[in-house]
Amino acid sequence: xxxxxxxxxxxxxxxxLFAIGLAGVLVRRNIIxxxxxxxxxxxxANLTLVAFSRFNVHEGQPSYEGHVxxxxxxxxxxxxVAVGLAIIVALYRSRETTDVxxxxxxxx
Amino acid sequence: MTFLFxxxxxxxxxxxxxxxxxxxxxxxxxxxxxxxxxxxALFIQLNAYLxxxxxxxxxxxxxxVLFLFIIMLLDIPKAENKRFPVFTxxxxxxxxxxxxxxxIAVITKSGVGAAKLPAIEAQKGPxxxxxxxxxxxxxxxxxxxxxxVAVLLLVATVGVVVLSKRELK
Numbered sequence: 001x002x003x004x005x006x007x008x009x010x011x012x013x014x015x016x017l018f019a020i021g022l023a024g025v026l027v028r029r030n031i032i033x034x035x036x037x038x039x040x041x042x043x044x045a046n047l048t049l050v051a052f053s054r055f056n057v058h059e060g061q062p063s064y065e066g067h068v069x070x071x072x073x074x075x076x077x078x079x080x081v082a083v084g085l086a087i088i089v090a091l092y093r094s095r096e097t098t099d100v101x102x103x104x105x106x107x108x
Numbered sequence: 109m110t111f112l113f114x115x116x117x118x119x120x121x122x123x124x125x126x127x128x129x130x131x132x133x134x135x136x137x138x139x140x141x142x143x144x145x146x147x148x149a150l151f152i153q154l155n156a157y158l159x160x161x162x163x164x165x166x167x168x169x170x171x172x173v174l175f176l177f178i179i180m181l182l183d184i185p186k187a188e189n190k191r192f193p194v195f196t197x198x199x200x201x202x203x204x205x206x207x208x209x210x211x212i213a214v215i216t217k218s219g220v221g222a223a224k225l226p227a228i229e230a231q232k233g234p235x236x237x238x239x240x241x242x243x244x245x246x247x248x249x250x251x252x253x254x255x256x257v258a259v260l261l262l263v264a265t266v267g268v269v270v271l272s273k274r275e276l277k
Contacts (some may be wrong), residue, residue, distance in 0.1 A: 004110045004225060005110055006222055008216075008222065009117070011221050012212065013120065013121065013150070015207075015211035015215070016124075017120060020125055020127075023128055027181075029185065030177055033133055034125070036136060036137065036140050036175060038139070039171065039218065043143075046147075046159075047147060050151055050154050050156045054139060054155060054156065054225070055225070064245055067131050070156075071159075071162070074162055077263075078166055078171060080264075081171050086267070086268040086272050088221060089181070089271075092182050093128060
C-alpha cells in the first residue's frame with residue numbers, strides 16, 4: 001500500500017516536540033518539570049531515530065540498528081531518571097524547595 | 109493512515125505543550141503520559157512494534173510512575189504562582205523559534221525528507237518479526253553494549269540507594 005506519508009512529517013513532528021521540550025527547560029522553574037521536559041527532548045530524538053530506520057529499507061526490511069540504539073537509549077534514560085530523581089529528593093531534603101531560582105549554591 | 113498520523117502527532121504535541129503550560133506538576137506528568145502514548149502510536153505506525161510497546165511499558169509506565177511518586181512524595185506547593193519572568197520568556201521564545209526555523213530549513217532544503225514511506229515485505233513466519241530481528245542483533249553484534257548496560261543498571265541501583273540514605277556524609 002502506497003502511503004502519502006513522507007520522512008518530513010515525522011522529522012517535523014520530532015523537531016516540534018524537541019522545541020517544546022527546550023521551551024519547557026528554559027521557561028519552567030520547577031526542577032521536576034524541567035526534568036520531564038528533558039525526557040520529552042529525548043523522546044523527540046527517539047522518534048527521529050525510528051523514522052530514519054524505517055525509511056532505510058534494505059531488501060524489503062527496515063534497518064533494525066536504529067531500534068537497537070533506541071533500546072539502549074530507553075534503558076539509559078530509565079537509569080538516568082532513577083538517579084536524577086534521587087538527587088532531586090536529596091536536594092529537597094536539604095533545601096526544602098524545588099525552585100531552580102533558589103537552588104543557586106552548591107553548599108548550604 | 110495519514111489521518112491517523114495527524115491525530116497521533118497532534119496528541120503528542122498537545123501533550124508536550126501541556127507539560128510546559130500546566131502550573132501543577134501532577135497535571136504536567138499526566139500530559140506527559142498522553143504525549144508518550146501518542147508517540148508510541150507513531151512508533152507503531154512506523155512498524156516499530158517492539159519500540160512502541162517499550163515506550164508504553166518503560167516510559168508511560170515505569171518512568172512516569174516514578175515521576176508521579178516523587179512529585180506526590182515531595183508535596184510541592186500547588187504551583188509556581190509567579191508569572192514567568194519576561195526576560196526568560198523572551199529568551200526562550202527566541203531560542204525556540206530559531207530552532208524550529210533551523211529544523212524546517214534543513215529538512216526542506218536538504219530534500220532528504222521527501223522520501224515516501226517505502227513498502228516493507230510481508231513478514232514470513234515467526235523468525236522475521238521485528239522482536240526476533242532486534243533480539244538477534246542484541247545478542248550477536250551488540251552483545252558487549254548489552255553487558256555494559258547491565259552494569260550501568262546495577263550502578264544506577266546502587267547509586268540511588270546511596271543517594272537516598274538519610275545520613276549522607
